[in-house]
Amino acid sequence: MAVAGGDILALHAAQTPDKPALITDDGQTVTYSRLNRRANRCAAALRSLGVGPGDRCLHMQYNGVVGFELAHALRKLRAVATPINYRLRGAEIAYVLNDSGAVVILAGPEFVPVIDAARAAAERADERSWIAVGPAPPGWRPYEEILAGASDAEPESPADITGPTMIYTAGTTGDPKGAYRPSGVDPTVILEWVERFRLSPDDVHLLAGPAYHSAPGAFSGLQQIIGATCVIMRHFDPETALRLIEQHRVTSTFMAPILVKRILDLPDAVRAHYDVSSMRALIVAAAPFPADVKRRAVDYFGDCVYEFYGATETGIVTLIGPGELLKHPNSCGRPCDGVEVRLLDDDGNQVPQGQPGELWSRGRGLFGEYLNKPEATQRNFRDGFFTVGDIAYADADGYIHICDRKIDMIISGGVNIYPAEIEAVLHTHPAVEDCAVIGVPDSEWGESIKAVVKRREHSAADADELIAFCGSRLAGYKRPRSVDFVDEFPRDAAGKLLKRLIRDRYWEATGRRI
Numbered sequence: 043m044a045v046a047g048g049d050i051l052a053l054h055a056a057q058t059p060d061k062p063a064l065i066t067d068d069g070q071t072v073t074y075s076r077l078n079r080r081a082n083r084c085a086a087a088l089r090s091l092g093v094g095p096g097d098r099c100l101h102m103q104y105n106g107v108v109g110f111e112l113a114h115a116l117r118k119l120r121a122v123a124t125p126i127n128y129r130l131r132g133a134e135i136a137y138v139l140n141d142s143g144a145v146v147i148l149a150g151p152e153f154v155p156v157i158d159a160a161r162a163a164a165e166r167a168d169e170r171s172w173i174a175v176g177p178a179p180p181g182w183r184p185y186e187e188i189l190a191g192a193s194d195a196e197p198e199s200p201a202d203i204t205g206p207t208m209i210y211t212a213g214t215t216g217d218p219k220g221a222y223r224p225s226g227v228d229p230t231v232i233l234e235w236v237e238r239f240r241l242s243p244d245d246v247h248l249l250a251g252p253a254y255h256s257a258p259g260a261f262s263g264l265q266q267i268i269g270a271t272c273v274i275m276r277h278f279d280p281e282t283a284l285r286l287i288e289q290h291r292v293t294s295t296f297m298a299p300i301l302v303k304r305i306l307d308l309p310d311a312v313r314a315h316y317d318v319s320s321m322r323a324l325i326v327a328a329a330p331f332p333a334d335v336k337r338r339a340v341d342y343f344g345d346c347v348y349e350f351y352g353a354t355e356t357g358i359v360t361l362i363g364p365g366e367l368l369k370h371p372n373s374c375g376r377p378c379d380g381v382e383v384r385l386l387d388d389d390g391n392q393v394p395q396g397q398p399g400e401l402w403s404r405g406r407g408l409f410g411e412y413l414n415k416p417e418a419t420q421r422n423f424r425d426g427f428f429t430v431g432d433i434a435y436a437d438a439d440g441y442i443h444i445c446d447r448k449i450d451m452i453i454s455g456g457v458n459i460y461p462a463e464i465e466a467v468l469h470t471h472p473a474v475e476d477c478a479v480i481g482v483p484d485s486e487w488g489e490s491i492k493a494v495v496k497r498r499e500h501s502a503a504d505a506d507e508l509i510a511f512c513g514s515r516l517a518g519y520k521r522p523r524s525v526d527f528v529d530e531f532p533r534d535a536a537g538k539l540l541k542r543l544i545r546d547r548y549w550e551a552t553g554r555r556i
Contacts, residue, residue: 049201051078051114054269063266064107065273067286072107074269077114079194084115086192091146091171095120096224098142098208102126102135102157103150104276105253108175108185112148113263117205117226118197124208124220125254128153129517134218136163138210141414142220144170148185151176158182203229203267208413209256209354212451212458220413221354227260228406231357232267234379238361239323239348241294243269246320248295250275250283251456256354257327261296280304284316294323298456299331300487306338313342322346327358328456329488330444330556333371340368349374351444353430355422357407359383360442373441381405383442384427385434393435400448401434402427446555450541452481453556454489459520461491467515468493473503476531478541479522481556482548489556493522494544496531 051074054063059075072080093099099116101124103109109125116123124142126135128150135157139147147170149157154174161167161181174182204226210218235241247265249272251258265272273290275283278301286292302324305313321343327350339347348363351374360383362375377383385399386392393399404427411419422428431449434442452459461479468477476496481489493512497503505525513521532540549555 049078049118049196050203050267051081051118052196054078054266058269061269062271064110065271065290066107067273067275067282070107072110077107077110077266080111080189081114081118082194082196083189083192084111085118085197086195087188088115088121088146089119089197090192091188093119093121093146096122096206097146098122098124098144099146099148100124100126100139100142100144101148102128102130102153102254103148103175104128104152105249105274106150106276107274108148108150109253110262110266110272113205114266118201120199120201120205122206122208122222122224124210125259126210127254127517128252129519131515131517132156132160133163133515134517135160138218138220139164141217142208142210146171146173148173148175154179154182202226203232204263209254209259211354212460212463219415219418221256221409222411222413223409225410227357230380231406232264235264235358236268238363238378239294239325241268241270241323245270245293245322246290247272248275248283248286248290248292249273250278250295250297250301255328255456257296257352261294261325278304280308281312284308284313284318287318287321288316291320293320294325295321296325296327298328299326299335300329300455302326302331302339303335303486306335306342318343323348325350327352327374329453331374336367336371351375351432351442352407355409355430356403356428357405359401359403359405359407362441370437370439370441373437373443375442376440377403377442378405381407382427383436385436390424395438396435398433398435398445400429401432401442401444402429404428444556452479452489452491454481454484454491454519455487457519459491464491464493464512464516464520464522467512468495468508471503471508471511473497473501474508475499476539478531478539478544480541480545480548482524482545483552490523491521492548493525494531495525495527496529497527 054074055078060073062071063074063077064072113123172182175185178184206224208220208222210220249262253259262272324343325348331349345364350358351360352358360375382404384402433446434444464479468474475498478494482492484490532543
């Protein structure tokens with residue numbers, strides 16, 4: 043849906059040209075007028091490189107102003123913004139380059155070398171445009187140079203409020219999946235977010251987590267839609283977050299539970315030093331939010347804490363907020379207006395109240411498809427409902443409780459990690475005869491990665507060697523944090539490894555499954 047009278051960013055630039063759109067954590071302020079001019083130049087430069095509607099542009103960078111310029115430029119062109127997790131390594135990046143079919147790749151100065159190395163494995167590398175923010179090696183174009191000669195006039199066709207996006211999520215078999223939204227987010231969903239979280243143009247939002255994740259990126263982008271101000275943290279630091287909240291009178295932010303916990307774990311004297319009374323919406327999701335952390339968050343920030351359940355593919359499915367959060371501390375809320383939830387058994391039947399079932403949801407927030415993966419798309423859809431494999435039950439009041447996970451996945455610090463990818467790497471080590479990678483309880487991260495390994499006879503490889511082996515081949519956050527060695531694995535009569543029995547040994551004392 044386009045905005046009557048022109049582009050949404052151009053509208054804010056015309057009505058409130060000098061209002062801060064962005065404020066960086068090192069003190070740079072970008073007004074709506076400047077952001078719109080820069081976005082238009084970026085759009086013109088990309089158009090001169092052949093970028094048009096539906097084309098995909100990958101970008102890997104820390105949170106910063108350029109990310110917002112690029113996002114708006116691509117939206118104005120109806121091209122597809124595709125951020126890359128900046129913790130990926132060469133082979134992982136090369137896979138995304140090839141799977142996405144991106145025509146443009148943009149990298150922040152810290153990431154040009156790693157992407158340049160992956161470029162050798164990229165198909166049709168010479169047909170793509172490679173743009174560097176900062177110094178540009180051979181074969182790359184400097185970002186500022188391509189903008190310098192570009193026009194800042196508005197593109198001829200009014201852009202939609204939200205442009206098409208594609209976020210790569212971890213894959214159950216190792217390969218990431220591009221969750222593609224060809225039409226962006228439904229504008230009615232955006233209006234619902236504004237109402238649910240009581241947002242307004244007077245708000246100041248803190249971008250605390252990496253914008254390549256769907257929720258931090260979505261909530262920070264929402265600020266430009268409503269004409270509010272976004273304060274950008276390049277990297278998260280708990281005390282810096284409090285300083286920015288006080289300094290800029292921040293009213294809203296999205297954080298994964300681990301970021302909230304890091305703030306709450308600061309010394310009492312440090313937390314007491316900062317005034318956070320401006321906060322009206324602390325929005326939390328992406329991993330289990332322990333009840334004790336919820337209580338501490340409300341004690342410190344006030345009754346402004348929200349928790350939602352959702353996924354990159356679904357948007358917000360359930361929500362719980364002020365006034366009810368602590369009354370139902372183990373719930374992630376009730377289904378949002380316009381969202382249907384079904385809890386189904388393995389045969390597709392609705393389970394009774396209080397009984398666990400696989401959570402399927404349907405609503406306007408659903409994505410379109412997994413790029414190039416029709417079987418995965420079809421497998422996760424049923425009668426218009428979608429699932430990511432979480433197990434939940436509904437209580438007598440309709441509140442949803444996530445209690446388990448059907449698929450083999452670890453959530454550590456709000457990041458989805460699939461053991462199959464790590465196991466595939468471990469199996470290439472000459473000392474490993476067999477292995478199982480699981481998530482084990484972790485008081486800070488929720489879960490940490492443990493590799494359980496059966497060594498080949500006469501092998502002396504130790505935990506440090508295997509951890510380093512994985513670290514040299516996988517993104518750092520996928521590296522096992524610990525390794526246990528076993529003589530045998532439990533298996534069923536058909537020889538299938540019973541990973542649940544391995545996992546249960548580490549979880550039985552916690553009274554929970556995730």
